[in-house]
Amino acid sequence: MSEEYTDIDKLRDEIIAGGNLPRHIAIIMDGNGRWAKQRGLPRTAGHSEGINSVREITRECGNLGIEVLTLYTFSAENWSRPKTEVSALMSLLLKTIRSEINELHKNNVKFTIMGHIKDLPPKPYKGLIEGVEKTKNNTGLNLNLALSYGSRAEILDAVREIAAKTKSGTIGIKDINEKLLSDHLYTRGMPDPDLLIRTSGELRLSNFLLWQLAYTEIFVTPIYWPAFRSKELFEAIKNYQKRERRFGLTTEQITN
Numbered sequence: 001m002s003e004e005y006t007d008i009d010k011l012r013d014e015i016i017a018g019g020n021l022p023r024h025i026a027i028i029m030d031g032n033g034r035w036a037k038q039r040g041l042p043r044t045a046g047h048s049e050g051i052n053s054v055r056e057i058t059r060e061c062g063n064l065g066i067e068v069l070t071l072y073t074f075s076a077e078n079w080s081r082p083k084t085e086v087s088a089l090m091s092l093l094l095k096t097i098r099s100e101i102n103e104l105h106k107n108n109v110k111f112t113i114m115g116h117i118k119d120l121p122p123k124p125y126k127g128l129i130e131g132v133e134k135t136k137n138n139t140g141l142n143l144n145l146a147l148s149y150g151s152r153a154e155i156l157d158a159v160r161e162i163a164a165k166t167k168s169g170t171i172g173i174k175d176i177n178e179k180l181l182s183d184h185l186y187t188r189g190m191p192d193p194d195l196l197i198r199t200s201g202e203l204r205l206s207n208f209l210l211w212q213l214a215y216t217e218i219f220v221t222p223i224y225w226p227a228f229r230s231k232e233l234f235e236a237i238k239n240y241q242k243r244e245r246r247f248g249l250t251t252e253q254i255t256n
Contacts, residue, residue, distance in 0.1 A: 008230050008231060008234070011230075011231065011234045011238075012060070012063065012064070012230075012234060014238070015064065015234055015237050015238060015241070016064065016065075018238070018241045019241075020240075020241050021064060021065065021066065021237065021241075022066065022193075022194035022195040022217075022237065022240055023066070023067045023068065023191045023194055024066070024067060024068040024069075024070065024190060024191045024192065024193045024194055024195075025061060025066055025068070025069050025070070025193065025194070025195045025196075025197065025237075026069075026070040026071075026072070026193035026195070026196045026197070026208070026209055026212075026213070026216070027057070027069070027070070027071050027072065027196070027197045027198070027199070028072045028196070028197070028198040028199070028202075028205075028206060028208055029050060029053070029054075029071055029072060029073070029199060029225040029228075030198060030199050030200035030202055030206075030224070030225055031046075031199050031200030031223075031224030031225045031226070032046030032047050032049075032050045032224070032225055032226055033046050034046070034200065034224055035049065035050075035224035035225070035226040035227060036049075036226075043085060044085065044088045044089075044092070046224075046225075046226055047088070047089060047092055048092060049226035050225045050226045051092070051096050052226070053225055053226055053227075053228050053229060054071065054096075055100065056229050056230055057069070057228070057229070057230075057233055058104075058109070058141070058143055059107075060230050060233055060234075061141055061233075062107055062108075062109060062140055062141040064237075066141060067141070067142060067190075067191065068141070068142045068144055068190050068191065068193075069141060069142070069143050069144065070144040070145075070146060070187075070190075070193065070209070071143070071144070071145055071146065072146045072149070072206070072208050073093075073145045073146055073147050073149075074089065074093075074115075074146075074147045074148060074149070075146075075148075075149055075150060075206065075207065075208075076115070076116065076148055076149060076150035076153060076207075077150065077207070079119070079148070090120065090121050090124050093120075093124045093127075093128075093147075094123055094124040094127050097124070097127045097128055097131050098127060101130075101131040101134060101135070104131075104135060104143065105134055105135050105138065107140065107141075108138045108139060108140035108141075109135060109138055109140050109141050109142075109143050110135050110136065110137075110138040110139070110140065110141070110142045110143070111131045111132055111134075111135040111138075111143050111145075112132060112142060112143070112144045112145070113128050113132060113144070113145045113146075113147055114144060114145070114146055114147070114149060114154075114186035114187065115146050115147045115148040115149030115150075115154075115186065116148040116149070116150075116153065117147055117148055119148045120147065120148060128145075128147070142190065144187075144190070146208070146209075149186075149208075150207045151205075151207045151208055151209055151210040151211065152207055152210070154185055154186050154211075155181075155185070155210070155211055157184075157186075158181055158184035158185050159181075161184050162176060162180065162181065162184055181211070182211070182212075185211060185212070187209070187212055192212045192213070192214070192215070192216065193209060193212055193213060193216045194216060194217065194240070194245075195216065195217050195218075195219060195236065195237070195240045196209075196213055196216045196217070196218045196219070197219050197220075197221070197233075197236050198218070198219075198220045198221070199221055199223055199224060199225045199228050200221075200222065200223070200224050200225065201220060201221070201222035202220070203220060215245070215247050215248075217240050217243050217245065219236040219239055219240065221235075221236065
């Protein structure tokens with residue numbers, strides 16, 4: 001007996017048929033704590049349920065043929081949260097990597113991480129590096145986690161590296177341009193995000209991919225991250241497909 005063709009299946013097929021899919025989707029996963037509070041649960045319950053959203057969104061992006069999915073997982077500023085919450089997040093991170101990496105590998109997902117990851121505790125750090133190594137030759141979706149990440153720090157790291165190369169004579173002042181700086185960011189080798197999704201309704205970038213988001217289409221939803229699933233992802237992509245990306249040009253220049 002064939003599986004039932006659901007509304008989600010129909011929506012997925014409509015998106016694929018519509019073409020103009022984003023190559024790179026970036027998501028600010030916000031609202032875990034508020035989702036939990038609404039239900040009288042501890043904040044950690046929101047983080048745990050958020051993992052189910054990560055799993056489903058990753059699977060759907062793979063199904064759609066998206067090249068890169070970057071998830072803002074833990075910001076540099078998040079270290080300032082209560083120690084009990086940070087400790088719980090690190091434990092959840094390690095548990096998730098251990099339980100999910102084989103499935104990711106089976107599905108040809110390439111797992112990468114970016115940020116000041118050496119700031120992470122030894123066990124999560126080791127688990128993440130092992131996951132990166134295990135999947136490094138996969139050719140499907142690139143699931144990219146931003147951990148202990150801040151965009152200003154990323155740009156500063158790039159500037160310092162370029163300055164050191166300039167001082168040593170490896171590159172000249174005239175060689176410094178947008179491409180050179182992009183090639184020194186953590187996201188080097190990846191296309192800039194075409195679509196940024198932010199959950200929970202907040203209207204800010206929160207120090208996320210400030211350089212890379214210059215021409216990115218932005219979609220904000222009031223849905224909290226633990227409740228963000230396939231339907232919500234498809235709504236964001238359908239909205240993206242209707243937009244005209246001009247990159248500073250006029251409509252006439254694009255269509256002619």
